[in-house]
Amino acid sequence: MIGLTLDRAVASGAGTVDEVLDAFFADRVQRATAHGDDYTRLWEAARDATAGGKRIRPELALAAYSAFADAGSVAGSLDGSVDAGSVDAVRLAAAFELLHTAFLMHDDVIDHDLVRRGVPNVAGRFALDAIGRGLSTARAHEYGEASAILAGDLLISSAHRLVAELDAPRGIRNRLLEIIDECVFLAAAGEHADVHQAGAAPGEREILTMIENKTASYSFSAPLQAGAVLAGAPADAVECLGEIGRELGVAFQLRDDVLGVYGTAAVTGKSVFGDLREGKETLLIAYARQHDAWSAVAGDFGRADLDDAAAGRLRATIESSGALARVEQLIAARCAGAIDAIAAAGLPARLRDGLSASARDCVERVR
Incomplete structure (x- = not known):
């Protein structure tokens, strides 16, 4: 597995991606309570959707950052404290996991899937909730899919915000935001092409282009490039x-x-x-x-x-x-x-x- 070959902590004290995600969702769930139980449950479902993944994208970002940061002797200070760049790297890695989770939510809606990793996904959870309240199956599915679309939108926005709030110099932050924007742009192009190709008997070139845009851009190229940019490569x-x-x-x-x-x-x-x-x-x-x-x-x-x-x-x-x-x-x-x-x-x-x-x-x- 890719995650196994690139697994490495950035620096002692910088925290982990899971810790950043836990803190992020704790804040959002708490904020959501002011807007009712349903909205709170939406954020709880989004939080739960991030659990159980391979964390490939965060690991790629962290691997690129740590390699170039170490090469430039900027990853840690002489007194053993953790520099802002290492903390930023973990937050950047967490942003890619939020993006990934958002894309899975939207992909499940497009495919009309109600299960992910063997359990109800966001759409499935809210569809079941609606059925329990007496809605018809059709209306329950509409409610579930609408909930998943909104949750995915929220996480895409949150990924941008995590990057925008990094301590890195403005020029580096802007470059990172460009990378995030481009990978979202390409992933949407790839997803749109994937839907268009259904039943259309696409050829080799069309399929490979779709894969490059939908998967390779945000899952591999962007995390590697972003980690390297943050480290000053x-x-x-x-x-x-x-x-x-x-x-x-x-x-x-x-x-x-x-x-x-x-x-x-x-x-x-x-x-x-x-x-x-x-x-x-x-x-x-x-x-x-x-x-x-x-x-x-x-x-x-x-x-x-x-x-x-x-x-x-x-x-x-x-x-x-x-x-x-x-x-x-x-x-x-x-x-x-x-x-x-x-x-x-x-x-x-x-x-x-x-x-x-x-x-x-x-x-x-x-x-």
């Missing part, structure tokens, strides 16, 4: 981290797509029918469509009542068409490209080694 290194992040992000998402069809539910925590039932337009499907055998199983793809036998036929056809092998080759190529870019970027040794290990994990991970 050279502009050319920041630019290289953007490219490295794109390569890693695409490889990571392609592996997710493979696991979504060929993984084991007990390991991944996701249904192995989900993507096939949803009719998710991944590169596996785009490649499989190019083979004559696809026509025999095309009617099963996207069926809400997809059963074991039909799912097995789809998986077998994807594999026999050569689509699985082609995606595996592309994952390997993207990871190799990332490793080459990492080696050429002149990064601090710890960050170079951690990112290289992460690239290899993209090829080998099973969850």
Whole structure:
């Protein structure tokens, strides 16, 4: 897992991302009490939605910050106290976790999902609450989805505020806000393209562009670049981290797509029918469509009542068409490209080694 290869505390006393998030939500929940129980529950649901994640984005931001800060001898003072930059780094990392949680909330609404990580998500919690109050199922779902949209909006705004309140010099804060703004901009473009592609039989280029915008930008490139900017890294290194992040992000998402069809539910925590039932337009499907055998199983793809036998036929056809092998080759190529870019970027040794290990994990991970 990427988080395991880059896990490192920034500095003693700087606190952790979870501590920053706990304090943030405690303040928001307390403020919400002045506006009624429902609004308080909305913030409590948003708080709970941040629990249980892999924290990949915060770890990338912290890894980039600590590597360049240590290289510049600015991470800690001689008396052992923690400098403002280290505290800022943890708050910056927390901002990326808020963004991630917000995007998941909105993504669940778009997909009409009511469960996340095995429990009701924000939309699901408020839909169940509405059903308990006697609303119809349709009205309850509308209420749940509206609640999730609002919660996601609040967290996106909060992420911007966390960054705007950093102690860093104005020029660095402005650059960080530009990075946050751009990754939100690109993620929305990618999500919009993803919805547009449903049932549209997109090609390889369209799918890869969607992945770069929707996943790679905010999950990999932006955290790496933001951490480096906060630490005062050279502009050319920041630019290289953007490219490295794109390569890693695409490889990571392609592996997710493979696991979504060929993984084991007990390991991944996701249904192995989900993507096939949803009719998710991944590169596996785009490649499989190019083979004559696809026509025999095309009617099963996207069926809400997809059963074991039909799912097995789809998986077998994807594999026999050569689509699985082609995606595996592309994952390997993207990871190799990332490793080459990492080696050429002149990064601090710890960050170079951690990112290289992460690239290899993209090829080998099973969850």
